Amino acid sequence: MKTCQVSVVVPCFNEDEVIEAFHRALVSVLEPTRRTFEICYVDDGSSDRTRARIGSLATADRRVRYTSFSRNFGKEAAMLAGLRMSRGDAVVLMDADLQHPPELLPRMLELRQRGYDQVVARRDRTGEGALRTLLSTAYYRAMGRCMDVSVIDGEGDFRLLSRTAVDAVLALPETNRFSKGIFSWIGFDTAAFTYRNVRRAAGSSKWGGRNLLNYGIDGLISFNTRPLRLAIHAGLALALAALGYALWIIADVALHGVGVPGYTTLLTAVVALGGIQLATLGVIGEYVGRIYCETKHRPHYVVRESSESPHVSSNVPASDSASASVDAG
Ligand code: UDP
Ligand code: MG
Numbered sequence: 514m515k516t517c518q519v520s521v522v523v524p525c526f527n528e529d530e531v532i533e534a535f536h537r538a539l540v541s542v543l544e545p546t547r548r549t550f551e552i553c554y555v556d557d558g559s560s561d562r563t564r565a566r567i568g569s570l571a572t573a574d575r576r577v578r579y580t581s582f583s584r585n586f587g588k589e590a591a592m593l594a595g596l597r598m599s600r601g602d603a604v605v606l607m608d609a610d611l612q613h614p615p616e617l618l619p620r621m622l623e624l625r626q627r628g629y630d631q632v633v634a635r636r637d638r639t640g641e642g643a644l645r646t647l648l649s650t651a652y653y654r655a656m657g658r659c660m661d662v663s664v665i666d667g668e669g670d671f672r673l674l675s676r677t678a679v680d681a682v683l684a685l686p687e688t689n690r691f692s693k694g695i696f697s698w699i700g701f702d703t704a705a706f707t708y709r710n711v712r713r714a715a716g717s718s719k720w721g722g723r724n725l726l727n728y729g730i731d732g733l734i735s736f737n738t739r740p741l742r743l744a745i746h747a748g749l750a751l752a753l754a755a756l757g758y759a760l761w762i763i764a765d766v767a768l769h770g771v772g773v774p775g776y777t778t779l780l781t782a783v784v785a786l787g788g789i790q791l792a793t794l795g796v797i798g799e800y801v802g803r804i805y806c807e808t809k810h811r812p813h814y815v816v817r818e819s820s821e822s823p824h825v826s827s828n829v830p831a832s833d834s835a836s837a838s839v840d841a842g
Contacts, residue, residue, distance in 0.1 A: 521543070558581075567579045578819070
C-alpha cells in the first residue's frame with residue numbers, strides 16, 4: 514500500500530453496535546472517489562466485541578488495518594496511534610458512531626486538492642440540550658480569552674490533515690495531549706465548513722459531565738501558563754488593596770486615635786487570602802503534576818495486537834508495534 518492516497522483513522526471504544534454500519538457507510542463513500550485508501554481502526558481497549566469485529570473487517574478487506582490497546586487509554590491516545598499507523602498522503606480523523614458523516618469526505622478531499630493542509634468539518638449544535646449548548650458556548654468564550662491558541666466552538670477532531678500536517682502533529686512529544694489545541698498550534702492553511710449535527714447512530718457517548726469538565730481543565734492548562742499569570746495578577750491586586758487599606762488605617766489612627774479593632778475585617782481578609790492561596794497552589798500543583806507526568810516518559814498506550822502482528826495476543830506488544838507503543842516522544 515505504498516501509494517495510499519487517503520487514510521481514515523477511527524478511534525473506537527465499545528462501538529460494537531455501530532462499527533459495521535459505519536464501515537459500510539465509509540467504504541461506500543470512499544470507493545467512488547477512485548482514490549487508494551486504507552482505514553485504520555484503533556480499538557481503545559473495548560470491553561465489548563469491537564476488537565473481534567475490527568479483526569474480521571481486517572481479515573475480509575486488505576484496506577483495513579487496526580491496532581488494539583491493552584486497556585482503555587482514551588481517545589487522544591487512540592488518535593495518536595491511528596496517526597502513527599496511517600500511511601496516506603491525506604489523513605482523515607473521524608468518530609465511529611456516524612456522528613461524523615462519511616458523506617462529507619469527498620468535499621474534504623476536494624478542499625485538500627485545492628491546497629489546504631487542514632480541512633475541518635465544524636458541527637453546529639442542532640439537537641443538543643440547551644444546558645450543554647450554554648455551557649459549551651461559555652467554555653469556548655473563556656478558552657478564547659485564556660488560551661494562546663484559538664479553539665473554535667464546534668471544531669473537533671473531524672478533520673483532514675495533509676501528510677505534512679500529520680508529521681507536524683507527530684513531532685509534538687507531549688504526554689498530556691489536547692488535540693484541539695495541537696491542531697490549532699501547528700498552523701498551516703486551514704479550510705472549514707459547517708455541517709448539521711447528528712445524533713449517534715447507536716451505542717452511547719463516553720463523555721459524561723465529569724469527563725467533560727476534566728477535558729475542559731486539560732484544555733485550559735495544556736496550552737499555556739496564563740492561569741499562573743492570572744494568579745500573579747490576583748496576588749498583586751490584593752497586595753495593592755492591602756497596602757491601600759493599611760495606609761487608610763494609619764491615617765485614621767493619626768487623625769482619630771486608636772479605635773476598636775475590626776475583627777470582621779481581619780477575619781474576612783484572612784479567609785479570603787487563605788482561599789486565594791489555596792486556589793493558586795492548586796493551579797501550580799496542576800502544572801507540577803503535568804511536569805511529573807512528562808518526566809516519566811511513559812508511552813501513550815500499550816498495544817495488545819495489531820493487523821501487522823495478528824497472532825500476538827498477550828499484553829507484551831509485538832516487536833513492530835512496540836516502536837509505536839513505547840515511543841513516548
Ligand atoms: N473513544 C475512544 N476512547 C474513549 C472514548 C471515546 O476511542 O475513551 C472514541 C469513540 O469510540 C468514538 C469517538 O471516540 O469513536 C467519540 O466518542 P463519543 O461518541 O463517545 O463522544 P461524543 O461524540 O459524545 O463527544
Ligand atoms: Mg459521538
